[in-house]
Amino acid sequence: MSRVEIVGRTRYPKEELRQLILGQLQARRVELDTQLRGLNGTLRRLRRKYKVNWEIFQERFEQGKLPEDADLDYVDWKAASRLLPELERQRDQLKEVLG
Numbered sequence: 001m002s003r004v005e006i007v008g009r010t011r012y013p014k015e016e017l018r019q020l021i022l023g024q025l026q027a028r029r030v031e032l033d034t035q036l037r038g039l040n041g042t043l044r045r046l047r048r049k050y051k052v053n054w055e056i057f058q059e060r061f062e063q064g065k066l067p068e069d070a071d072l073d074y075v076d077w078k079a080a081s082r083l084l085p086e087l088e089r090q091r092d093q094l095k096e097v098l099g
Contacts, residue, residue, distance in 0.1 A: 002097045032091040039080045046077045
């Protein structure tokens with residue numbers, strides 16, 4: 001676990017601030033875990049529905065080979081695919097800090 005230290009002058013006890021910061025970081029980690037479960041669920045659902053990976057789905061979509069109701073799935077899949085790596089990175093960074 002990384003060390004979190006409050007430096008400089010504060011109006012509040014440093015240990016109290018340290019615990020507050022660690023608590024907020026832990027809450028964010030829980031929030032990220034929830035978001036990641038949702039995104040992974042979306043990706044699994046879309047892969048099952050279309051029986052292809054993102055690249056093939058995107059190619060077919062751009063070629064107009066999918067039904068019109070695939071528009072929302074395209075938006076969901078694209079957003080989830082782009083957001084997932086960033087949220088995983090944030091989660092991993094917090095894991096490193098929090099231990």
